[in-house]
Amino acid sequence: MTLWQPDPALIRRPAYLSLADQFARAIHDGRLANGARLPTHRALADALKLSVQTVSRAYEELIRRGLVSGEIGRGSFVQTQRREPEPPYLPERPGEVIDLSILKPACETMHQGRLKQALAWLAEALPASSALSFRPNMVFPRHRAVAAEWLATCGLEASPQNVTLTNGATAGMTVALMSVAPPGSTVATEAIGHHTLVPLARYLGFHLEGLPIDDDGLIPEALDEACRLADIRAVFVQPSVINPTATLMGSVRRAQLAEVARRHDIAIIENDVLGPLVEDRAPPLAYFAPERTLYVTSFSKITVPGLRVGYLVAPDRYAAAVANRHLVSNWMATPMVAEIATKWVTDGTAMDLVRWQRDALRRRHEIASEALQGVAYRTCRDALHIWLQLPDDRSEEAFVAQARLRGVAIAPGASFRIAETPWKPAVRISLGSTTEGELQAGLGVVTKLLLGDPEHLLLAI
Structure with missing residues (x-):
């Protein structure tokens, strides 16, 4: 059993994601060493007054990130060496998340x-x-x-x-x-x-x-x-x-x-x-x-x-x-x-859909321009996404995690890093991956995180 324990006072909704982020930060900071055994689902749920299902989802999220391995009959263990690179997008889309992480075209029925x-x-x-x-x-x-x-x-x-x-x-x-x-x-x-x-x-x-x-x-x-x-x-x-x-x-x-x-x-x-x-x-x-x-x-x-x-x-x-x-x-x-x-x-259907997509993206670029007022970003009118560079004093990992805690998924810029040169933190935000209403709401969260008090980025991590 490990000495470090998550702080229940820092857990926010969605609780499973907030809990997973606390573990991730502890692993990153070295408070949980490689190979450390995590509490059982039941023991941690009782200690934090959470449901076993919430703890199970948190552990599943840590396994998805490559930070924890689960061994049947033995328990869950910290695994700091990822076996495979993690994609920049969510492999699955939870119902409560506005997913701006995956690059896809705008779609309707x-x-x-x-x-x-x-x-x-x-x-x-x-x-x-x-x-x-x-x-x-x-x-x-x-x-x-x-x-x-x-x-x-x-x-x-x-x-x-x-x-x-x-x-x-x-x-x-x-x-x-x-x-x-x-x-x-x-x-x-x-x-x-x-x-x-x-x-x-x-x-x-x-x-x-x-x-x-x-x-x-x-x-x-x-x-x-x-x-x-x-x-x-x-x-x-x-x-x-x-x-x-x-x-x-x-x-x-x-x-x-x-x-x-x-x-x-x-x-x-x-x-x-x-x-x-x-x-x-x-x-x-x-x-x-x-x-x-x-x-x-x-x-x-x-x-x-x-x-x-x-x-x-x-x-x-x-x-x-x-x-x-x-x-x-x-x-x-x-x-x-x-x-x-x-x-x-x-029969012309392909080009008709291209023209429709072009018009849809330009509407979404207008939404982005309004929602991100005061925020500098890079894009082009026919792009499926924007590239938002963060201030040098902002942690990319923390920014992405805070957006997730507020129900918005965005892609970390480091996922696209090829050269081992000095890195400026950034995020990629998809404009076509969800509805126009969800896009506006998600970009609003990003703007508040970016222009608000940086201290709150440390909460629940």
């Missing part, structure tokens, strides 16, 4: 209705090849031709033969990385970048080099220097406001990065999942360096989350590698989902 209609159409029109074939080349020629039409709306001319249909952007970027970065090689990327890159690098065995960024994105001179000092095989970039800092890279910067990549003969992996959603943007990096850019886009963040299908465009030099890596990792995209994407592109 209309979106579910459109998908239901598409599934009803599919039940009548499903081709035999999509239902019965194991051969990608038997299923996808028609889909690749339609993909080329869609890619033109993204600003990219592509031959259907160079397009691979994927089960969304994550599958596309994984295949692209497998195709250009063998184990032991180095991939450059933004210092604040895609949260899955760090675990992907670990699993695939390549080294990740986070490079400095500015208000226009990845700095070309930094990429040039990195290529001169190390054996960089590829650079992974997110130039169009899907990056955590909501940066929209300009045409000149894209051309400069393409030139650096060409000079050092490295591949470019371009993650452009928002595609045509972002108006008035520069052409893709693939436009400036088509011979070396593997371009990734998808539909789930611009139409409806359930449409998990995307396109990976690879130049001829990487086409065979992409085809083989995709076969061994996915075999092929889910044909029935691809059928819906192709129908929506050809």
Whole structure:
């Protein structure tokens, strides 16, 4: 049994989360050492005058964070070494939490209705090849031709033969990385970048080099220097406001990065999942360096989350590698989902949903502007999120925890940290993940926490 005990006077609603945060702070401060045994659920509930269910939920939350392990028959123990990285978003959404942590498009019942209609159409029109074939080349020629039409709306001319249909952007970027970065090689990327890159690098065995960024994105001179000092095989970039800092890279910067990549003969992996959603943007990096850019886009963040299908465009030099890596990792995209994407592109539904999303996001940006008056943040009018940098004297961990205690989930900025450089605390806040009313209420909580008395950030932790 441990000597440290939570303080019942500091427990606030929701009690399980407040209790979990007290334990987390004690573990962080060293008051609970690695391997320390926690009280049983019943003993702690009796001591704090809480229900056993509340204590159980608190322990489950600590297990989810990777701070505690539960061993059947022995109890619960502090585990300070996390076995796997924790995602920046809530894996599940508790009913009492306004979830602004996960990056997703705005959705209404209309979106579910459109998908239901598409599934009803599919039940009548499903081709035999999509239902019965194991051969990608038997299923996808028609889909690749339609993909080329869609890619033109993204600003990219592509031959259907160079397009691979994927089960969304994550599958596309994984295949692209497998195709250009063998184990032991180095991939450059933004210092604040895609949260899955760090675990992907670990699993695939390549080294990740986070490079400095500015208000226009990845700095070309930094990429040039990195290529001169190390054996960089590829650079992974997110130039169009899907990056955590909501940066929209300009045409000149894209051309400069393409030139650096060409000079050092490295591949470019371009993650452009928002595609045509972002108006008035520069052409893709693939436009400036088509011979070396593997371009990734998808539909789930611009139409409806359930449409998990995307396109990976690879130049001829990487086409065979992409085809083989995709076969061994996915075999092929889910044909029935691809059928819906192709129908929506050809009948105009996909672009209609993109236009709807654009309008919805602009309304939500107006809500954010009003709710966050007096707060400086970074965004772009077609971004799905905002990037809010905290004052240097504010603890990012404490700020995120306090928001949770008040019923609002936001993503900690450190989840997107690639480079081990001096860190400025920040949070990412999704604008599309909930209703407009909940968004306004959640941003109101963030504003009060940010502009209020910093001392109350220490309560209940």
